[in-house]
Amino acid sequence: MSTPTLPIADTRQVARAAGRLIAADRRAAAAILLLNVLAAVAALGAPYLLGRIIDAVTGPRAAARIDLLAGAVLLCALAQTLLARWALLLGYRFGERTAARIRIGFLSRALSLPASVIERVPPGDLAARGTTDVDAIAGTLRDVLPGAFVAGIHLVFLLAAVLVLDPLLGLSGLLGLFGIVITGRWYLRRARNAYLEEGAANSELAEELAATAAGARTIEAFRLHRSRLAVGRAAIARTRRSRLATLRLRSVYFPVAEGSYNIPVVLVLLIGGLLYRGDRITLGTVVAAALYLRQLIGPMDTILIWLEQLQSSSASFARVEGLAAVPAAPATATAAPGSDRIEVKGVRYAYPGGPDVLHDVDLTVQPGERLAIVGLSGAGKSTLGRLLAGVDRPHTGAVTVGGVAVAELPPDLLRRQVVLVTQEHHVFRETVRDNLMVPASDDRLAEALRTVGADWARDLDTDLGEHPLTGAQAQQLALARVLLADPHTVILDEATALLDPRAARVAERALAAVLHNRTVIAIAHRLQTAHDADRIAVMDAGRIIELGTHDDLITHGGPYAKLWRQWHG
Template sequence: MTAQLPIAEPSDVRAAAARLIRLDGRAFAALLALNALAAGAGLVGPWLLGRIIDTVQAGGAVGTVDRVAFAILVFSLAQLLLARYARYVGHRFGERTLARVREQFVDRALALPASVIERAGTGDLTARGTADVTAVGATLRDAGPEVLIAMVQSLFILGAVFVLDPLLGGCGVLGLTGIWFALRWYLRRARSAYLDEGAANSALAEILAATASAARTVEAFGLQERRVAASREAIEACRRTRTRTLFLRSVFFPAVDISYIIPVVGVLLAGGMLHDHGAMSLGAVVAAALYLRQLTQPLDTILMWVEQLQSSSASFARVEGLARTPRAASAVSPAPVDDRIDVAGVHYAYDGGGDVLHGVDLTVRPGERLALVGPSGAGKTTLSRLLAGVDAPHTGTVTVGRIPVADLDPDQLRRHIVLVTQEHHVFLGTVRDNLLIAAPAATDAGLHAALAAVGADWAGELPDGLDTALGAGGYRPDGSQAQQLALARVVLADPHTLILDEATALLDPRTARHTERALAAVLQGRTVIAIAHRLHTAHDADRVAVMEGGRLTELGTHDDLVAAGGAYAALWHSWHGEPPAAP
């Protein structure tokens, strides 16, 4: 079960929204001003219509009615133009703000420690970066400006009714209390319901992504039924959470529709009584009723977008939640005094499990080539993650130059230690783009030298050389070529310590050996820690460390360990198909 990334608290979401508004404060102020002017222009029409009614009732001239009618047309046109420009300004504000949200999300995602992403799963991060960011963008671009306009219009309309007569204004507000109760009931339940829906969507995305990426493994081990069952459970969880939000909407919207009629009826009844007693003109009663009827449109807009606002609020909480994720050390740590790596009394356990490393002690001297060998599950990869600063030990220390590796900030750490695993990635772009990620200032000569160092002769045969596009629509490197690109990036990064965790696993034996020798030549004078099942790597190493059951059981040169006749000697003879040496 993966642990999902954090969710921001409502206060954090409000603070983030306020920060985004401050970053584009002038546009937001212009948006408010334009909406206020548009709302003010819209109030003139019902008031002037009331004047027409009073004029006709009093037997006024036709010319007066015509002039008032023309004024209604002018103010209606002014409202149309102001509202249109307000929406234009609002949409531009929304697009700029959305760009900031996207850029901030990418920056935060790239700053996440690898261990956090692994525990949370890529599905959660993917769902937040796609569906949730899209929902926030829709709100900023569409729902936000629309709701803001509607809120300003609603306040102006209610104010106009109170100006006509405070009693009619009170009747209108009292009639709207049904909407307030329905809205309060909805909002109390909506946030948690939409957060649950988002979490269910993330879990489903994680299961589908994991199943698709491991399709061959699923087929090889006959796990199809299990994966289908897990997918169905995730889909059912999505259905339940979505049904819950649908139920909230099915109760909320009908209650609102009924509540629209009540204030208009109340104003007509109260206004009719006042008119009968000569306390109010017929035109004022009609104007008040029209105002409240006019109130339906902005309220409808607000309530129509309430669902989107609740959904996007939950999405914003998930997007902003990345800010609550623990980061690697941000303070500048003291620089390591040398390149020596020390592991002392290290114990480590993954979440919810027992120790997988038990009191490991190891010193890696600068410039040494150390091979870590052992059966699967012995703890080699876990130790490499601690050495590379991906994880921190639960007890004990892992230091480089007497500084704890976990205390180094990412940039500082990568200048000292780089971990290369059998997992690799080819980025969309050219060969040059894929290499410059590691060294933006590298020249073409340096790029060619890095490719040559890892035996990537195929790169020189591409039709456009370094400018050949890779990926969809371009050249598709196979597994070994993609791994060579990854190793070339390491050569360009030029760290003093390189950890190879089965880094040549996808290369054929001849290419793998050639690549490892090329790397050894390029990285001469640097520390190389190689973790592999191919024992020719151990044969070429200065020392060999043997791990069994999370413990370091043997340490020495290849010849010494073979002569000792222990676990390493057994592995070596087994790898060569030789019978074990006689005791």
């Protein structure tokens, strides 16, 4: 079964997202556009006036006219500088506000992703999108886009000025830019895919590094150094190949484009010289046209240098915006369940691209009952637990609570009904209060911590980033969250399996306090948990093959009795 990945937005989706960001700050965008247009108009004055100065040298009252025109050149340069600086200031502010909107939007989308998606997508991919890609977009909006926007408007106005000055000279200049256009099209056709591959390679590398760091003890215990090094080297090799591919594109694009800068000026001087000799145009007009085209080097250089960053950030934007393409989990239930009774009827389920792992499962859990689900690894215990918690939906059949499909409950209502507690418990680099994630009074938060035996959490403002928790303490924090959420049903999927025996005993005492008067569905390999349950469901190959009390199943002498003997033997 292939590893699922988050989608990538296409160019239309990215364009629509960019349009929404501009519309959200339309006044600033309009002001930036207006100021850039005015700055570009002011920049057109100097070359034209210099051409007139050349023509004025041979005319009457040359000195007075030259002084007047020189003053006008100075005013145009001053106006261009002030307007461009103002536009850049507004552009930087616009970029920072827009980058903040992108970050907030990404976080909101990531938090609203269905649990089934979050658990199956490699965390390195999501982390790379939320850090490297978002930072690339923010940097582009702050540093690249304002300058590129100014250069683009300046470029258009310069070309228009040459065409207005003399259409034939203008066409000659445009013809000289043909090489840059061809090279640009060649680059743009290849750049997006190359940068998307580079982003995917970065995600894979981040995932492998995170997995190796997280499993360092396991790697040490089982001597898996060579295999992890091989995987890491493969990820690094892919990253290197992807970066060399984008480097090859730049190494072709930049030299060819920069070598084409002087072609328009050369053509204008040659054709302008011929026209001047034929008295078709004045020398000042030729000089003005050449100066206009010479001024193209500045904005063209800016655009060419930043075009690579724009392509890179465009690929990053496509990856960030790809989260919007993840379908939200449908939640059609509008009414709260009528009771706490959980029913599983004729359920079949298969993971994407794989065979069925659950086959015609039927089960009823009464309110307040303690049910243990046992079986060998791969029997389907955890999968059934995910269906009971509403993380996944059955392909056929139904999983309901109080007559309402569990997976159709809105997230806030679902978590007041059923909570899944697994082996993994995340601790945020925030205070104890923030980690509990429930808006409640300090007294209620402290009471929940005392109930689960978290005596270490006396100060709710303790920063857990500076004071890391042990596994048992993280477990207690997770159980305090469960207690504050106050669900009627708690599903325990090997909740203490990763703890050492002493920490497990502490966590189990905390569990007993949390689970008082609640429905408990425990998925466990430790059969002592099953011994204390009201009923035991034995699973094998995706089916419930036995169901009853501990004593009844032992008396029956079936698969559970065999498991019990093996566990004690």
